[in-house]
Amino acid sequence: MSHLILFFVFLFFQTLLFSQSVEKAGEVILVPQSGHTGFISSISISEDNRYYLTSSEKDGQAILRNRDGEKIRSFMSVKGSIVYSAISPNGKYIVTVGSVTSELWDIEGNLIKKFSSNANYSSFFKRAVFSKDSSHFLISGVEEILHLYDTKGNLIQKVLNTKSANNFEFASDGKSILVGDYYRGTLEFLTLDGSILKTIKAYQFGSVFFKILSSQNKIITLGNDVKEGDSIKLWDLDGNFIKKIYNVKGTNQPYPFAISADEKLIALPVDSIGVILIDLDGKEIKTLKEAASPSSVAFSKDNQTILVGNSEGNIFCYNGEGGFIGKELNSSNAILSMDYHQKSILLNGSRILHIQSNLTEKISTVEDYGKFTKDNQHILYIEGDKLILFDKIKKKILRTLFTGILPSISPFSISNNNHILINDSNDKKIKILNLKGDIIHSLDKIQDNDTFALLSPNGKHILTTSSKFFLRLKDLNGKSIFTLTGRSPDDIFYLNFSANGKYIFVSTKQDVEVYDTSGKLLFSLPKAYLAKVVSSEDEKFILTGDFFGSIGLWYSDGKLIKSFASYEGGIKSLAFSEKNEFIITASEDGLIRYFKISDSKLALTILSTDYGIIAISPDGRFDFEDNRALQYLKFRKSKTNELISPDQVFQSYYTPDLLDKILNGTLPKSTFDLSVALNKNLPEVKLELATEQKNGKVDLNVEACDKGGGLQNIGIYQNGNLI
Numbered sequence: 001m002s003h004l005i006l007f008f009v010f011l012f013f014q015t016l017l018f019s020q021s022v023e024k025a026g027e028v029i030l031v032p033q034s035g036h037t038g039f040i041s042s043i044s045i046s047e048d049n050r051y052y053l054t055s056s057e058k059d060g061q062a063i064l065r066n067r068d069g070e071k072i073r074s075f076m077s078v079k080g081s082i083v084y085s086a087i088s089p090n091g092k093y094i095v096t097v098g099s100v101t102s103e104l105w106d107i108e109g110n111l112i113k114k115f116s117s118n119a120n121y122s123s124f125f126k127r128a129v130f131s132k133d134s135s136h137f138l139i140s141g142v143e144e145i146l147h148l149y150d151t152k153g154n155l156i157q158k159v160l161n162t163k164s165a166n167n168f169e170f171a172s173d174g175k176s177i178l179v180g181d182y183y184r185g186t187l188e189f190l191t192l193d194g195s196i197l198k199t200i201k202a203y204q205f206g207s208v209f210f211k212i213l214s215s216q217n218k219i220i221t222l223g224n225d226v227k228e229g230d231s232i233k234l235w236d237l238d239g240n241f242i243k244k245i246y247n248v249k250g251t252n253q254p255y256p257f258a259i260s261a262d263e264k265l266i267a268l269p270v271d272s273i274g275v276i277l278i279d280l281d282g283k284e285i286k287t288l289k290e291a292a293s294p295s296s297v298a299f300s301k302d303n304q305t306i307l308v309g310n311s312e313g314n315i316f317c318y319n320g321e322g323g324f325i326g327k328e329l330n331s332s333n334a335i336l337s338m339d340y341h342q343k344s345i346l347l348n349g350s351r352i353l354h355i356q357s358n359l360t361e362k363i364s365t366v367e368d369y370g371k372f373t374k375d376n377q378h379i380l381y382i383e384g385d386k387l388i389l390f391d392k393i394k395k396k397i398l399r400t401l402f403t404g405i406l407p408s409i410s411p412f413s414i415s416n417n418n419h420i421l422i423n424d425s426n427d428k429k430i431k432i433l434n435l436k437g438d439i440i441h442s443l444d445k446i447q448d449n450d451t452f453a454l455l456s457p458n459g460k461h462i463l464t465t466s467s468k469f470f471l472r473l474k475d476l477n478g479k480s481i482f483t484l485t486g487r488s489p490d491d492i493f494y495l496n497f498s499a500n501g502k503y504i505f506v507s508t509k510q511d512v513e514v515y516d517t518s519g520k521l522l523f524s525l526p527k528a529y530l531a532k533v534v535s536s537e538d539e540k541f542i543l544t545g546d547f548f549g550s551i552g553l554w555y556s557d558g559k560l561i562k563s564f565a566s567y568e569g570g571i572k573s574l575a576f577s578e579k580n581e582f583i584i585t586a587s588e589d590g591l592i593r594y595f596k597i598s599d600s601k602l603a604l605t606i607l608s609t610d611y612g613i614i615a616i617s618p619d620g621r622f623d624f625e626d627n628r629a630l631q632y633l634k635f636r637k638s639k640t641n642e643l644i645s646p647d648q649v650f651q652s653y654y655t656p657d658l659l660d661k662i663l664n665g666t667l668p669k670s671t672f673d674l675s676v677a678l679n680k681n682l683p684e685v686k687l688e689l690a691t692e693q694k695n696g697k698v699d700l701n702v703e704a705c706d707k708g709g710g711l712q713n714i715g716i717y718q719n720g721n722l723i
Contacts, residue, residue: 040309113153545571
């Protein structure tokens with residue numbers, strides 16, 4: 001538990017005190033304060049600085065935050081993943097550009113229009129930009145044409161038939177557009193109907209990024225000349241070259257740059273250096289070194305803030321002069337892998353969530369991959385290129401079983417008799433070990449060009465994919481039992497055996513195919529796109545969780561029993577609880593969810609953080625392991641952007657032993673209406689230490705100001721207890 005003393009101050013104002021209403025389902029939304037898991041492809045800020053929007057192709061989502069950096073909501077593409085996003089200057093609309101579909105939303109998350117997106121069109125060319133008055137937007141990647149839409153989703157014009165428009169903007173007058181070409185080093189001026197007005201040959205070849213200096217009637221470009229490398233140039237609106245501003249050092253692939261609102265500073269992301277702030281004379285003002293490996297950058301419209309996204313999914317915040325303020329919460333709670341066994345969850349091979357006691361046990365500092373042994377006595381996890389055996393009972397490392405494992409999504413598998421298959425090693429061999437580290441079998445991967453291997457639950461067979469064939473089942477000596485050909489192994493997204501090895505699950509881009517161990521296709525599970533798939537221990541049920549967060553429960557003959565509601569983020573892992581009472585999922589949004597099979601309803605959400613876990617009921621009640629974890633938790637009223645912190649509703653929503661009560665069915669109904677607490681007239685509270693802590697005592701000054709909602713009493717809580 002926490003060693004940090006945390007005080008919660010509560011003001012029970014009149015509307016809250018006398019409310020008797022019961023919260024309605026779906027009225028309050030849990031908003032975990034998580035971020036992206038990889039490369040930030042775009043950052044945009046509303047003109048009033050109330051919101052900023054980021055997107056990442058790595059996790060396929062766009063995240064809307066308020067000016068304080070608090071996450072309000074995530075946007076997920078209707079189909080596929082989001083690769084780019086933009087917020088309108090007036091802060092009312094959002095466009096998400098996806099791999100399969102693109103969307104127009106209002107700021108409260110309501111879908112206005114869905115557009116088809118060319119799945120074969122490179123994500124590098126999928127972009128969107130709003131007009132200055134927020135009445136229209138341009139979007140690429142819909143077919144192979146640059147489209148002009150209004151903010152009701154109506155198509156106004158197909159502007160340009162091109163495969164290489166990687167940068168475009170509305171001109172200052174809103175009556176024409178500029179397009180930077182990826183291949184030819186050109187910048188084109190077009191009318192809104194697509195007629196070319198003029199073309200500037202800005203660079204000898206390659207991509208051209210640009211920004212319009214509206215107040216100066218000039219254009220700044222970034223591109224590559226063969227002899228001189230990457231450079232920033234200044235042009236007038238007639239296409240006349242004025243001067244070279246800056247020669248870029250340290251990269252051969254420039255990222256889009258940003259211009260300050262007063263048009264005096266250029267923020268240039270350079271991969272090996274950081275973000276360089278440059279004036280229009282080419283003088284380097286400052287380098288933002290904290291933002292290592294930057295991928296995107298934006299200035300706020302008041303010039304008070306600079307936001308930088310990097311390749312690891314971090315958002316760095318600076319003041320207008322480049323002074324470092326801090327880093328937003330990002331992917332510290334990202335789920336890379338999950339294994340479930342007997343009321344324990346192993347996350348990322350590094351921490352055990354003990355469900356019954358609501359406690360986290362940290363076993364490794366490396367977040368990677370791990371699994372329980374079938375007797376639940378040990379844990380196997382990856383640390384670098386090593387496979388470590390950890391004693392779950394004695395809580396200590398026993399030994400390093402193997403050194404030389406190569407990185408993989410599933411680097412090892414384990415049978416019911418605790419034999420371990422190493423999928424790939426330095427010597428290009430598939431190895432099978434026991435828990436002592438003895439090598440029992442070793443097979444050459446090169447002979448059959450094996451690309452992936454999986455050990456069957458009975459420990460007698462190996463399932464492999466290869467560049468030579470689609471699927472093969474072998475015995476431990478490498479003798480083929482069956483081989484399937486005629487299809488590319490690239491079609492396979494995920495492979496698994498049923499719990500006791502009766503079935504083989506092959507997840508593809510279209511569905512899940514179910515085979516027996518003779519290689520006979522028994523049936524397919526439709527509409528399970530890029531799905532993870534497992535069976536119950538008795539093999540009576542099959543569970544699928546797909547790329548879009550949809551969950552399907554099936555009988556073992558392929559008949560669909562029921563579907564469960566989709567949630568933000570694709571499903572990373574799935575499991576059945578004991579006695580098949582709950583379905584447990586781990587998804588891209590960093591949350592573990594328990595669904596009760598009998599009624600298909602969400603029963604429990606678990607958020608795992610660096611400071612332990614938070615358990616949350618569907619109506620918003622919560623319990624936590626460490627006070628510091630609460631920084632990752634906010635609530636939001638449905639279809640609004642108003643957030644509330646856990647401390648504001650602590651007395652009514654903090655529920656000790658919540659997790660145990662939910663799983664045992666003993667949690668009473670809540671009578672507190674959280675929507676009342678989202679009233680805009682919440683009191684303003686200031687809390688400060690009057691004296692230093694001495695002998696376990698400290699003096700506090702508490703100041704409360706009524707903002708119209710009324711206030712009644714002040715309650716101070718330390719670690720959940722009224723003092």
